[in-house]
Amino acid sequence: MKVHNMMEIVVSDVLKRYKDQLHMPCTCGHCMNDVLAMTLNNLQPKYIVKESNSAYVRAMHEADRQGATTILTKVAWAARIVAENPRCDQMKNPSE
Numbered sequence: 001m002k003v004h005n006m007m008e009i010v011v012s013d014v015l016k017r018y019k020d021q022l023h024m025p026c027t028c029g030h031c032m033n034d035v036l037a038m039t040l041n042n043l044q045p046k047y048i049v050k051e052s053n054s055a056y057v058r059a060m061h062e063a064d065r066q067g068a069t070t071i072l073t074k075v076a077w078a079a080r081i082v083a084e085n086p087r088c089d090q091m092k093n094p095s096e
């Protein structure tokens, strides 16, 4: 049986919702995954057994305002680091 880190669901939701406000120079899959991974490494993982519980997890987290603020702060922090050090090919290729 597999376990899932529910923070993965929560953080990717936050990332999708605030993508435009993070002012990322590049929002390709690679850069967004970098932000996701970096945020998750800085959050306490919360494991659930069934992925089907994700609706419940989302609802629970939306009710937790302080938790949501903490996650958004970490997402913004990770986004800034990735924006300053983009590692994807798109940002590496000099255009001039």
Ligand SMILES: [Zn+2]
Residues within 6 Å of the ligand: 026, 027, 028, 029, 030, 031, 032, 086, 088, 089, 090, 091
């Ligand atoms: Zn990119």
